[in-house]
Amino acid sequence: MGADLRSERILAAIRSLPVFRGLSAEDQRRLAVLAEVREYQRGDHVWRAGEPAEYLTVIVRGRVKIVRHAETGDVILELFGEGEPVGAIAVYNYMPYPASAVCLEPVTLLMVPRRDYFELLDRNPDFARAIIRELTKLVVALTRKVEEMRGQRVETRIAQLFLTLAERMGRETKEGTEIPLQLSRQEVADLVGTTVESAIRVLSRWGREGVLITGQARFVIPSRDRLRRVAEEGGSGDAARPEG
Amino acid sequence: MGADLRSERILAAIRSLPVFRGLSAEDQRRLAVLAEVREYQRGDHVWRAGEPAEYLTVIVRGRVKIVRHAETGDVILELFGEGEPVGAIAVYNYMPYPASAVCLEPVTLLMVPRRDYFELLDRNPDFARAIIRELTKLVVALTRKVEEMRGQRVETRIAQLFLTLAERMGRETKEGTEIPLQLSRQEVADLVGTTVESAIRVLSRWGREGVLITGQARFVIPSRDRLRRVAEEGGSGDAARPEG
Protein backbone atom coordinates (compact mmCIF):
# COMPACT_ATOMS: atom_id res chain seq x y z
CA MET A 1 0.00 0.00 0.00
CA GLY A 2 1.11 3.59 -0.50
CA ALA A 3 2.84 5.51 2.28
CA ASP A 4 -0.05 7.94 2.58
CA LEU A 5 -2.59 5.24 2.99
CA ARG A 6 -0.41 3.52 5.55
CA SER A 7 0.07 6.70 7.53
CA GLU A 8 -3.61 7.37 7.31
CA ARG A 9 -4.38 3.97 8.77
CA ILE A 10 -1.88 4.41 11.58
CA LEU A 11 -3.21 7.86 12.34
CA ALA A 12 -6.68 6.43 12.66
CA ALA A 13 -5.38 3.79 15.05
CA ILE A 14 -3.60 6.42 17.12
CA ARG A 15 -6.69 8.57 17.37
CA SER A 16 -8.71 5.60 18.53
CA LEU A 17 -6.37 4.85 21.43
CA PRO A 18 -7.12 6.57 24.75
CA VAL A 19 -3.43 6.71 25.65
CA PHE A 20 -2.72 8.99 22.74
CA ARG A 21 -5.71 11.26 23.19
CA GLY A 22 -3.57 13.74 25.04
CA LEU A 23 -1.11 14.23 22.18
CA SER A 24 -1.14 17.45 20.21
CA ALA A 25 -2.45 17.05 16.67
CA GLU A 26 1.05 17.66 15.45
CA ASP A 27 2.54 14.97 17.65
CA GLN A 28 -0.14 12.57 16.53
CA ARG A 29 0.94 13.14 12.95
CA ARG A 30 4.59 12.81 13.82
CA LEU A 31 3.89 9.62 15.67
CA ALA A 32 2.00 8.19 12.72
CA VAL A 33 5.17 8.45 10.69
CA LEU A 34 7.50 7.10 13.35
CA ALA A 35 5.40 4.30 14.72
CA GLU A 36 5.22 0.85 13.27
CA VAL A 37 2.22 -1.43 12.97
CA ARG A 38 2.55 -5.18 13.27
CA GLU A 39 0.24 -8.14 13.02
CA TYR A 40 0.49 -11.40 14.92
CA GLN A 41 -1.38 -14.69 15.22
CA ARG A 42 -2.38 -16.68 18.28
CA GLY A 43 0.66 -18.22 19.90
CA ASP A 44 3.13 -15.78 18.34
CA HIS A 45 5.73 -14.22 20.60
CA VAL A 46 5.75 -10.44 20.42
CA TRP A 47 8.96 -10.58 22.38
CA ARG A 48 10.79 -13.00 24.61
CA ALA A 49 12.06 -12.45 28.11
CA GLY A 50 15.61 -11.13 28.00
CA GLU A 51 15.37 -9.20 24.75
CA PRO A 52 16.13 -5.47 24.92
CA ALA A 53 13.08 -3.24 25.03
CA GLU A 54 13.30 -0.91 22.06
CA TYR A 55 9.65 -0.04 21.66
CA LEU A 56 6.67 1.07 23.63
CA THR A 57 3.96 -1.26 22.45
CA VAL A 58 0.30 -0.38 22.40
CA ILE A 59 -2.39 -2.90 21.58
CA VAL A 60 -4.72 -1.83 18.79
CA ARG A 61 -6.59 -5.10 18.45
CA GLY A 62 -6.56 -8.43 20.26
CA ARG A 63 -5.17 -9.64 23.56
CA VAL A 64 -1.73 -10.53 24.82
CA LYS A 65 -0.51 -12.43 27.85
CA ILE A 66 2.63 -11.59 29.76
CA VAL A 67 4.34 -14.78 30.83
CA ARG A 68 7.26 -15.44 33.08
CA HIS A 69 8.97 -18.75 32.64
CA ALA A 70 9.99 -19.96 36.06
CA GLU A 71 11.79 -23.21 36.72
CA THR A 72 8.77 -24.44 38.60
CA GLY A 73 6.43 -23.60 35.76
CA ASP A 74 5.11 -20.56 33.94
CA VAL A 75 3.26 -17.69 35.50
CA ILE A 76 0.93 -15.41 33.59
CA LEU A 77 1.44 -12.02 35.16
CA GLU A 78 -1.17 -10.10 33.25
CA LEU A 79 -3.52 -10.06 30.33
CA PHE A 80 -3.53 -6.93 28.22
CA GLY A 81 -6.26 -5.88 25.84
CA GLU A 82 -7.08 -3.17 23.33
CA GLY A 83 -5.80 0.28 24.08
CA GLU A 84 -3.38 -0.81 26.74
CA PRO A 85 0.35 -0.08 26.58
CA VAL A 86 2.51 -3.12 27.15
CA GLY A 87 6.06 -3.28 28.34
CA ALA A 88 6.04 0.35 29.44
CA ILE A 89 8.17 -0.64 32.40
CA ALA A 90 10.91 -2.28 30.39
CA VAL A 91 11.17 0.52 27.83
CA TYR A 92 11.24 3.10 30.51
CA ASN A 93 14.22 1.59 32.27
CA TYR A 94 15.79 0.45 29.05
CA MET A 95 16.13 -2.98 30.51
CA PRO A 96 15.66 -6.40 28.94
CA TYR A 97 12.06 -7.54 29.03
CA PRO A 98 11.59 -9.37 32.32
CA ALA A 99 8.85 -11.54 30.80
CA SER A 100 7.63 -12.75 27.42
CA ALA A 101 4.60 -11.46 25.56
CA VAL A 102 2.49 -14.01 23.71
CA CYS A 103 -0.64 -13.43 21.65
CA LEU A 104 -3.89 -15.09 22.68
CA GLU A 105 -5.60 -14.27 19.40
CA PRO A 106 -4.94 -12.28 16.21
CA VAL A 107 -3.31 -9.08 17.35
CA THR A 108 -2.46 -5.68 15.90
CA LEU A 109 0.20 -3.66 17.64
CA LEU A 110 1.49 -0.13 17.42
CA MET A 111 5.19 0.07 18.22
CA VAL A 112 6.68 3.40 19.25
CA PRO A 113 10.48 3.62 19.27
CA ARG A 114 11.87 4.26 22.71
CA ARG A 115 13.44 7.58 21.80
CA ASP A 116 10.20 9.03 20.47
CA TYR A 117 8.33 7.73 23.47
CA PHE A 118 10.44 9.86 25.78
CA GLU A 119 10.06 12.92 23.62
CA LEU A 120 6.32 12.53 23.64
CA LEU A 121 6.40 12.17 27.40
CA ASP A 122 8.32 15.40 27.85
CA ARG A 123 6.24 17.45 25.51
CA ASN A 124 2.75 16.21 26.36
CA PRO A 125 1.74 16.35 30.01
CA ASP A 126 -1.55 14.68 29.14
CA PHE A 127 0.29 11.80 27.61
CA ALA A 128 2.39 11.44 30.74
CA ARG A 129 -0.83 11.42 32.72
CA ALA A 130 -2.27 8.72 30.50
CA ILE A 131 0.81 6.58 31.03
CA ILE A 132 0.64 7.13 34.77
CA ARG A 133 -3.01 6.18 34.70
CA GLU A 134 -2.23 2.93 32.92
CA LEU A 135 0.58 2.10 35.30
CA THR A 136 -1.79 2.83 38.10
CA LYS A 137 -4.32 0.39 36.70
CA LEU A 138 -1.59 -2.17 36.43
CA VAL A 139 -0.54 -1.69 40.04
CA VAL A 140 -4.12 -2.10 41.17
CA ALA A 141 -4.49 -5.29 39.13
CA LEU A 142 -1.28 -6.75 40.48
CA THR A 143 -2.25 -5.78 43.99
CA ARG A 144 -5.48 -7.64 43.62
CA LYS A 145 -3.62 -10.61 42.22
CA VAL A 146 -1.28 -10.74 45.20
CA GLU A 147 -4.23 -10.61 47.52
CA GLU A 148 -6.10 -13.29 45.65
CA MET A 149 -3.20 -15.68 45.59
CA ARG A 150 -2.93 -15.52 49.34
CA GLY A 151 -3.38 -18.99 50.61
CA GLN A 152 -6.85 -19.37 49.12
CA ARG A 153 -7.79 -22.69 47.65
CA VAL A 154 -7.45 -23.30 43.97
CA GLU A 155 -11.19 -23.36 43.37
CA THR A 156 -11.59 -19.96 45.00
CA ARG A 157 -8.80 -18.44 42.96
CA ILE A 158 -10.17 -19.73 39.68
CA ALA A 159 -13.60 -18.42 40.59
CA GLN A 160 -12.15 -14.99 41.33
CA LEU A 161 -10.23 -15.10 38.08
CA PHE A 162 -13.36 -15.62 36.04
CA LEU A 163 -15.31 -13.05 38.02
CA THR A 164 -12.56 -10.55 37.22
CA LEU A 165 -12.55 -11.55 33.56
CA ALA A 166 -16.31 -11.23 33.46
CA GLU A 167 -16.02 -7.68 34.76
CA ARG A 168 -13.28 -6.73 32.36
CA MET A 169 -14.59 -8.30 29.19
CA GLY A 170 -17.87 -10.00 29.89
CA ARG A 171 -20.90 -9.67 27.61
CA GLU A 172 -24.41 -10.44 28.73
CA THR A 173 -26.22 -13.01 26.63
CA LYS A 174 -29.30 -15.19 26.99
CA GLU A 175 -27.17 -18.00 28.40
CA GLY A 176 -25.52 -15.76 30.94
CA THR A 177 -22.25 -13.82 30.95
CA GLU A 178 -20.02 -14.67 28.03
CA ILE A 179 -16.25 -14.24 28.19
CA PRO A 180 -14.95 -14.31 24.62
CA LEU A 181 -11.43 -15.47 25.30
CA GLN A 182 -9.55 -18.57 24.27
CA LEU A 183 -7.72 -19.89 27.30
CA SER A 184 -6.40 -23.41 27.63
CA ARG A 185 -6.58 -25.17 30.99
CA GLN A 186 -2.84 -24.70 31.18
CA GLU A 187 -3.25 -20.97 30.78
CA VAL A 188 -5.93 -20.85 33.44
CA ALA A 189 -3.55 -22.74 35.71
CA ASP A 190 -0.74 -20.27 34.95
CA LEU A 191 -3.05 -17.36 35.70
CA VAL A 192 -3.93 -18.51 39.19
CA GLY A 193 -0.66 -20.24 39.98
CA THR A 194 -1.58 -23.87 40.10
CA THR A 195 -1.14 -27.01 37.99
CA VAL A 196 -3.01 -28.10 34.87
CA GLU A 197 -4.52 -31.05 36.65
CA SER A 198 -6.00 -28.96 39.42
CA ALA A 199 -7.38 -26.45 36.93
CA ILE A 200 -8.88 -29.27 34.87
CA ARG A 201 -10.49 -30.85 37.90
CA VAL A 202 -12.20 -27.63 38.91
CA LEU A 203 -13.25 -26.59 35.41
CA SER A 204 -14.60 -29.96 34.36
CA ARG A 205 -16.58 -30.25 37.59
CA TRP A 206 -17.96 -26.78 37.04
CA GLY A 207 -18.90 -27.86 33.54
CA ARG A 208 -20.88 -30.78 34.94
CA GLU A 209 -22.49 -28.63 37.61
CA GLY A 210 -23.27 -25.81 35.21
CA VAL A 211 -21.30 -23.21 37.13
CA LEU A 212 -19.06 -22.31 34.20
CA ILE A 213 -19.18 -23.76 30.71
CA THR A 214 -16.14 -23.92 28.45
CA GLY A 215 -16.96 -23.37 24.78
CA GLN A 216 -15.08 -22.73 21.59
CA ALA A 217 -12.81 -19.77 22.34
CA ARG A 218 -15.14 -18.61 25.08
CA PHE A 219 -16.49 -19.28 28.53
CA VAL A 220 -20.05 -18.84 29.73
CA ILE A 221 -21.14 -18.08 33.28
CA PRO A 222 -24.85 -18.93 33.60
CA SER A 223 -25.08 -17.20 36.96
CA ARG A 224 -22.50 -14.83 38.31
CA ASP A 225 -24.05 -15.01 41.74
CA ARG A 226 -23.57 -18.73 41.80
CA LEU A 227 -19.92 -18.31 40.85
CA ARG A 228 -19.54 -15.61 43.47
CA ARG A 229 -20.90 -17.98 46.05
CA VAL A 230 -18.37 -20.58 45.02
CA ALA A 231 -15.63 -17.98 45.35
CA GLU A 232 -16.70 -17.06 48.85
CA GLU A 233 -17.65 -20.35 50.37
CA GLY A 234 -15.08 -22.57 48.84
CA GLY A 235 -17.46 -24.77 46.92
CA SER A 236 -18.06 -27.92 48.87
CA GLY A 237 -19.88 -26.11 51.59
CA ASP A 238 -19.15 -27.56 55.03
CA ALA A 239 -17.03 -25.74 57.62
CA ALA A 240 -15.35 -23.85 54.85
CA ARG A 241 -14.99 -20.63 56.79
CA PRO A 242 -11.85 -21.45 58.73
CA GLU A 243 -11.53 -18.29 60.72
CA GLY A 244 -14.09 -18.54 63.44
CA MET B 1 9.30 27.34 65.54
CA GLY B 2 9.02 30.25 63.11
CA ALA B 3 7.49 29.86 59.69
CA ASP B 4 10.79 30.61 58.01
CA LEU B 5 12.61 27.97 59.94
CA ARG B 6 9.87 25.47 59.22
CA SER B 7 9.91 26.25 55.50
CA GLU B 8 13.66 26.00 55.54
CA ARG B 9 13.49 22.53 57.03
CA ILE B 10 10.88 21.38 54.55
CA LEU B 11 12.87 22.78 51.68
CA ALA B 12 15.88 20.82 52.82
CA ALA B 13 13.77 17.68 52.95
CA ILE B 14 12.42 18.32 49.46
CA ARG B 15 15.87 18.83 48.05
CA SER B 16 17.04 15.59 49.58
CA LEU B 17 14.30 13.55 47.91
CA PRO B 18 15.06 12.13 44.47
CA VAL B 19 11.42 12.41 43.40
CA PHE B 20 11.58 16.16 43.67
CA ARG B 21 14.93 16.64 42.01
CA GLY B 22 13.21 17.42 38.73
CA LEU B 23 11.25 20.35 40.12
CA SER B 24 12.21 23.85 39.14
CA ALA B 25 13.76 25.85 41.98
CA GLU B 26 10.65 27.93 42.06
CA ASP B 27 8.36 24.95 42.33
CA GLN B 28 10.52 23.57 45.09
CA ARG B 29 9.98 26.74 47.03
CA ARG B 30 6.27 26.76 46.33
CA LEU B 31 6.05 23.20 47.44
CA ALA B 32 7.86 23.94 50.67
CA VAL B 33 5.06 26.31 51.57
CA LEU B 34 2.22 24.04 50.50
CA ALA B 35 3.46 20.73 51.79
CA GLU B 36 3.01 19.47 55.29
CA VAL B 37 5.39 17.49 57.44
CA ARG B 38 4.17 14.90 59.90
CA GLU B 39 5.78 12.60 62.42
CA TYR B 40 4.59 9.15 63.44
CA GLN B 41 5.63 6.35 65.78
CA ARG B 42 5.82 2.61 65.22
CA GLY B 43 2.36 1.15 64.92
CA ASP B 44 0.69 4.43 63.99
CA HIS B 45 -1.71 4.43 61.08
CA VAL B 46 -0.85 7.04 58.47
CA TRP B 47 -4.20 6.28 56.92
CA ARG B 48 -6.75 3.51 56.96
CA ALA B 49 -8.23 1.67 54.03
CA GLY B 50 -11.33 3.44 52.81
CA GLU B 51 -10.32 6.98 53.68
CA PRO B 52 -10.22 9.48 50.81
CA ALA B 53 -6.76 10.15 49.42
CA GLU B 54 -6.13 13.85 49.75
CA TYR B 55 -2.36 13.88 49.74
CA LEU B 56 0.57 12.50 47.88
CA THR B 57 2.77 11.18 50.63
CA VAL B 58 6.53 10.95 50.39
CA ILE B 59 8.63 9.27 53.04
CA VAL B 60 11.40 11.43 54.40
CA ARG B 61 12.50 9.10 57.16
CA GLY B 62 11.53 5.62 58.32
CA ARG B 63 9.57 2.79 56.80
CA VAL B 64 5.91 2.09 56.24
CA LYS B 65 3.97 -1.05 55.42
CA ILE B 66 0.92 -1.14 53.18
CA VAL B 67 -1.58 -3.60 54.60
CA ARG B 68 -4.80 -4.97 53.28
CA HIS B 69 -7.18 -6.44 55.79
CA ALA B 70 -8.79 -9.48 54.23
CA GLU B 71 -11.31 -11.67 55.98
CA THR B 72 -8.88 -14.52 55.82
CA GLY B 73 -6.12 -12.45 57.39
CA ASP B 74 -3.97 -9.46 56.56
CA VAL B 75 -1.67 -9.14 53.60
CA ILE B 76 1.28 -6.78 53.47
CA LEU B 77 1.42 -5.58 49.90
CA GLU B 78 4.58 -3.55 50.08
CA LEU B 79 7.16 -1.96 52.30
CA PHE B 80 8.11 1.59 51.48
CA GLY B 81 11.25 3.36 52.62
CA GLU B 82 12.91 6.76 52.48
CA GLY B 83 12.40 8.77 49.35
CA GLU B 84 9.51 6.70 48.08
CA PRO B 85 6.10 8.16 47.30
CA VAL B 86 3.24 6.26 48.91
CA GLY B 87 -0.34 6.11 47.83
CA ALA B 88 0.39 7.71 44.47
CA ILE B 89 -2.20 5.43 42.95
CA ALA B 90 -5.01 6.42 45.24
CA VAL B 91 -4.36 10.16 44.96
CA TYR B 92 -4.11 9.95 41.26
CA ASN B 93 -7.53 8.39 40.84
CA TYR B 94 -8.97 10.32 43.76
CA MET B 95 -10.23 7.10 45.18
CA PRO B 96 -10.39 5.87 48.76
CA TYR B 97 -7.19 4.22 49.87
CA PRO B 98 -7.49 0.56 48.98
CA ALA B 99 -5.19 -0.42 51.84
CA SER B 100 -3.94 0.93 55.16
CA ALA B 101 -0.52 2.42 55.79
CA VAL B 102 1.15 1.57 59.09
CA CYS B 103 4.52 2.72 60.39
CA LEU B 104 7.18 0.13 61.20
CA GLU B 105 9.36 2.64 63.03
CA PRO B 106 9.51 6.38 63.72
CA VAL B 107 8.55 8.04 60.47
CA THR B 108 8.66 11.50 58.94
CA LEU B 109 6.35 12.21 56.03
CA LEU B 110 5.94 14.97 53.50
CA MET B 111 2.33 15.38 52.45
CA VAL B 112 1.55 17.19 49.20
CA PRO B 113 -2.09 18.19 48.66
CA ARG B 114 -3.64 16.44 45.72
CA ARG B 115 -4.29 19.64 43.79
CA ASP B 116 -0.70 20.78 43.98
CA TYR B 117 0.50 17.35 43.04
CA PHE B 118 -1.29 17.56 39.70
CA GLU B 119 -0.01 21.03 39.02
CA LEU B 120 3.53 19.90 39.63
CA LEU B 121 2.96 16.98 37.30
CA ASP B 122 1.79 19.20 34.48
CA ARG B 123 4.53 21.76 34.81
CA ASN B 124 7.53 19.52 35.43
CA PRO B 125 8.17 16.75 32.93
CA ASP B 126 11.05 15.53 35.06
CA PHE B 127 8.76 15.16 38.02
CA ALA B 128 6.33 13.16 35.91
CA ARG B 129 9.22 10.99 34.89
CA ALA B 130 10.23 10.48 38.50
CA ILE B 131 6.72 9.42 39.40
CA ILE B 132 6.61 7.05 36.44
CA ARG B 133 9.94 5.63 37.54
CA GLU B 134 8.62 4.99 41.04
CA LEU B 135 5.46 3.39 39.73
CA THR B 136 7.63 1.29 37.51
CA LYS B 137 9.67 0.11 40.47
CA LEU B 138 6.46 -0.72 42.26
CA VAL B 139 5.17 -2.77 39.35
CA VAL B 140 8.43 -4.68 39.22
CA ALA B 141 8.27 -5.38 42.95
CA LEU B 142 4.67 -6.54 42.77
CA THR B 143 5.47 -8.66 39.76
CA ARG B 144 8.20 -10.37 41.67
CA LYS B 145 5.86 -10.88 44.58
CA VAL B 146 3.24 -12.54 42.41
CA GLU B 147 5.86 -14.80 41.00
CA GLU B 148 7.21 -15.67 44.41
CA MET B 149 3.84 -16.48 45.88
CA ARG B 150 3.21 -18.95 43.11
CA GLY B 151 2.68 -22.23 44.83
CA GLN B 152 6.15 -22.24 46.33
CA ARG B 153 6.52 -23.60 49.80
CA VAL B 154 6.46 -21.30 52.76
CA GLU B 155 10.14 -21.79 53.53
CA THR B 156 11.10 -20.82 49.99
CA ARG B 157 8.99 -17.71 50.08
CA ILE B 158 10.38 -16.54 53.39
CA ALA B 159 13.90 -17.15 52.12
CA GLN B 160 13.19 -15.07 49.03
CA LEU B 161 11.65 -12.37 51.18
CA PHE B 162 14.79 -11.99 53.25
CA LEU B 163 17.04 -12.16 50.21
CA THR B 164 15.04 -9.31 48.72
CA LEU B 165 15.19 -7.35 51.96
CA ALA B 166 18.92 -7.95 52.14
CA GLU B 167 19.31 -6.48 48.68
CA ARG B 168 17.13 -3.50 49.41
CA MET B 169 18.38 -2.56 52.83
CA GLY B 170 21.10 -4.97 53.87
CA ARG B 171 24.35 -3.81 55.47
CA GLU B 172 27.44 -5.95 55.57
CA THR B 173 28.86 -6.55 59.03
CA LYS B 174 31.30 -8.96 60.63
CA GLU B 175 28.45 -11.34 61.46
CA GLY B 176 27.10 -11.28 57.93
CA THR B 177 24.36 -9.25 56.27
CA GLU B 178 22.33 -7.20 58.69
CA ILE B 179 18.76 -6.15 57.93
CA PRO B 180 17.86 -3.34 60.32
CA LEU B 181 14.13 -3.78 60.37
CA GLN B 182 11.71 -4.62 63.12
CA LEU B 183 9.32 -7.24 61.85
CA SER B 184 7.21 -9.48 64.05
CA ARG B 185 6.63 -13.09 63.02
CA GLN B 186 3.10 -12.04 62.21
CA GLU B 187 4.37 -9.40 59.83
CA VAL B 188 6.70 -11.84 58.14
CA ALA B 189 3.73 -14.15 57.72
CA ASP B 190 1.66 -11.33 56.23
CA LEU B 191 4.46 -10.48 53.82
CA VAL B 192 4.66 -13.94 52.30
CA GLY B 193 1.02 -14.84 52.70
CA THR B 194 1.08 -17.54 55.33
CA THR B 195 0.17 -18.01 59.00
CA VAL B 196 2.07 -16.95 62.09
CA GLU B 197 2.69 -20.54 63.11
CA SER B 198 4.29 -21.47 59.83
CA ALA B 199 6.46 -18.37 59.87
CA ILE B 200 7.49 -19.12 63.44
CA ARG B 201 8.38 -22.70 62.61
CA VAL B 202 10.64 -21.67 59.77
CA LEU B 203 12.26 -18.75 61.53
CA SER B 204 12.91 -20.54 64.80
CA ARG B 205 14.43 -23.49 62.96
CA TRP B 206 16.61 -21.13 60.96
CA GLY B 207 17.66 -19.57 64.25
CA ARG B 208 18.77 -22.96 65.55
CA GLU B 209 20.52 -23.83 62.28
CA GLY B 210 22.19 -20.45 62.00
CA VAL B 211 20.63 -19.63 58.64
CA LEU B 212 19.00 -16.41 59.82
CA ILE B 213 19.18 -14.91 63.29
CA THR B 214 16.44 -12.69 64.69
CA GLY B 215 17.74 -9.90 66.90
CA GLN B 216 16.40 -6.74 68.50
CA ALA B 217 14.81 -4.82 65.63
CA ARG B 218 17.04 -6.55 63.11
CA PHE B 219 17.81 -9.78 61.32
CA VAL B 220 21.23 -11.18 60.51
CA ILE B 221 22.06 -13.46 57.60
CA PRO B 222 25.41 -15.12 58.33
CA SER B 223 25.68 -16.43 54.77
CA ARG B 224 23.57 -15.23 51.93
CA ASP B 225 24.66 -18.15 49.81
CA ARG B 226 23.34 -20.55 52.39
CA LEU B 227 20.01 -18.73 52.42
CA ARG B 228 19.95 -18.72 48.64
CA ARG B 229 20.45 -22.46 48.67
CA VAL B 230 17.53 -22.85 51.04
CA ALA B 231 15.43 -20.72 48.71
CA GLU B 232 16.26 -22.84 45.70
CA GLU B 233 16.30 -26.32 47.08
CA GLY B 234 13.49 -26.13 49.55
CA GLY B 235 15.55 -26.63 52.67
CA SER B 236 15.30 -30.20 53.75
CA GLY B 237 17.16 -31.44 50.72
CA ASP B 238 15.76 -34.69 49.39
CA ALA B 239 13.79 -34.86 46.13
CA ALA B 240 12.85 -31.27 46.54
CA ARG B 241 12.99 -30.45 42.85
CA PRO B 242 9.59 -31.70 41.82
CA GLU B 243 9.80 -30.97 38.14
CA GLY B 244 11.99 -33.68 36.70
Place this chain on the structure above:
DNA sequence: TCCGGGACATGATGGCTGTCATGCCGTCGT
Protein backbone atom coordinates in the same frame (compact mmCIF):
# COMPACT_ATOMS: atom_id res chain seq x y z
C1' DT C 1 -5.09 -44.85 6.65
C1' DC C 2 -2.18 -44.90 10.59
C1' DC C 3 0.77 -42.64 13.80
C1' DG C 4 2.22 -38.84 16.87
C1' DG C 5 1.29 -35.01 19.55
C1' DG C 6 -1.45 -31.89 22.16
C1' DA C 7 -5.40 -30.83 25.08
C1' DC C 8 -8.44 -32.75 28.28
C1' DA C 9 -9.69 -36.04 31.87
C1' DT C 10 -9.44 -39.03 36.16
C1' DG C 11 -7.57 -41.86 39.96
C1' DA C 12 -4.02 -42.84 43.77
C1' DT C 13 -0.81 -41.06 47.00
C1' DG C 14 2.21 -38.42 49.89
C1' DG C 15 3.42 -34.15 51.96
C1' DC C 16 3.20 -29.47 53.16
C1' DT C 17 0.75 -26.35 55.79
C1' DG C 18 -3.44 -24.41 57.96
C1' DT C 19 -5.92 -25.12 62.12
C1' DC C 20 -6.44 -25.98 66.95
C1' DA C 21 -4.56 -26.49 71.47
C1' DT C 22 -1.24 -25.60 74.92
C1' DG C 23 2.58 -23.45 77.18
C1' DC C 24 6.54 -20.13 78.11
C1' DC C 25 8.22 -15.56 78.81
C1' DG C 26 8.55 -10.95 78.86
C1' DT C 27 6.06 -6.15 79.77
C1' DC C 28 2.67 -3.23 81.59
C1' DG C 29 -0.74 -1.51 84.67
C1' DT C 30 -2.99 -1.80 89.09
Place this chain on the structure above:
DNA sequence: ACGACGGCATGACAGCCATCATGTCCCGGA
Protein backbone atom coordinates in the same frame (compact mmCIF):
# COMPACT_ATOMS: atom_id res chain seq x y z
C1' DA D 1 3.35 -8.63 93.59
C1' DC D 2 -0.02 -10.38 90.63
C1' DG D 3 -2.86 -10.95 86.65
C1' DA D 4 -3.57 -9.71 81.82
C1' DC D 5 -1.79 -9.60 77.43
C1' DG D 6 1.01 -9.95 73.34
C1' DG D 7 4.78 -12.25 71.02
C1' DC D 8 6.99 -16.54 70.48
C1' DA D 9 7.18 -21.59 70.42
C1' DT D 10 5.79 -26.53 69.77
C1' DG D 11 2.88 -30.60 69.01
C1' DA D 12 -1.14 -33.21 66.82
C1' DC D 13 -4.16 -33.70 63.11
C1' DA D 14 -6.63 -33.19 58.87
C1' DG D 15 -7.16 -31.64 54.26
C1' DC D 16 -5.98 -29.67 50.03
C1' DC D 17 -3.20 -30.16 46.28
C1' DA D 18 1.09 -31.25 43.60
C1' DT D 19 2.81 -35.21 41.65
C1' DC D 20 2.71 -39.41 39.04
C1' DA D 21 0.36 -42.59 36.11
C1' DT D 22 -2.90 -43.74 32.68
C1' DG D 23 -6.41 -43.10 29.23
C1' DT D 24 -9.44 -40.71 25.72
C1' DC D 25 -10.38 -37.62 21.94
C1' DC D 26 -9.12 -34.99 18.01
C1' DC D 27 -6.39 -33.16 14.52
C1' DG D 28 -2.72 -32.85 11.17
C1' DG D 29 1.07 -35.08 8.62
C1' DA D 30 3.20 -39.04 6.23
